[in-house]
Amino acid sequence: MNSDLKDQRPFSLKKLLKSFRYAGQGIREAVKHEQNFRIHLMFSAVVISAGLILRVSAWEWIVILMLIGGMLSLELINTAVERVVDLVTENYHPLAKAAKDVSASAVLVYSILSVVVGLIIFLPRILAFFM
Numbered sequence: 438m439n440s441d442l443k444d445q446r447p448f449s450l451k452k453l454l455k456s457f458r459y460a461g462q463g464i465r466e467a468v469k470h471e472q473n474f475r476i477h478l479m480f481s482a483v484v485i486s487a488g489l490i491l492r493v494s495a496w497e498w499i500v501i502l503m504l505i506g507g508m509l510s511l512e513l514i515n516t517a518v519e520r521v522v523d524l525v526t527e528n529y530h531p532l533a534k535a536a537k538d539v540s541a542s543a544v545l546v547y548s549i550l551s552v553v554v555g556l557i558i559f560l561p562r563i564l565a566f567f568m
């Protein structure tokens with residue numbers, strides 16, 4: 438383990454900056470190797486563009502940004518679970534399957550509810566736009 442991260446001082450700027458750097462490396466890992474994370478990023482860009490074009494309210498922006506942040510964070514945690522499972526075993530194991538499937542389910546549940554909330558916010562505006 439990195440010695441800076443074991444630093445016991447109450448506050449260390451160096452340690453804080455290193456933890457940001459490691460977190461950035463985690464995001465790069467997901468962008469590079471996880472197709473689903475890239476899809477979520479593209480989808481987020483589309484939703485943000487739609488929010489700008491359709492002029493959603495401040496409260497709606499708060500909801501949209503929380504959904505996007507939650508979605509991307511869940512996808513990152515799902516990636517971490519996949520990596521840990523692969524580290525523990527490369528062989529077929531029912532518990533490995535359960536861990537990966539349940540982790541993926543968390544992403545699916547959040548995605549479905551995000552789409553529903555997105556439709557509640559955007560559908561009336563989209564309909565008004567074309568009528």
Ligand SMILES: Nc1ncnc2c1ncn2[C@@H]1O[C@H](COP(=O)(O)OP(=O)(O)OP(=O)(O)O)[C@@H](O)[C@H]1O
Nearest residue numbers: 471472519526527528529530531533534537538541
């Ligand atoms: N070691 C294992 N034992 C049993 N089942 C596994 C194992 N590894 C993967 N699986 C099954 O295969 C599915 C796909 O696993 P995989 O590691 O390819 O993840 P993925 O969802 O395709 O993610 P990635 O984006 O990394 O390809 C899992 O959801 C699980 O059902």
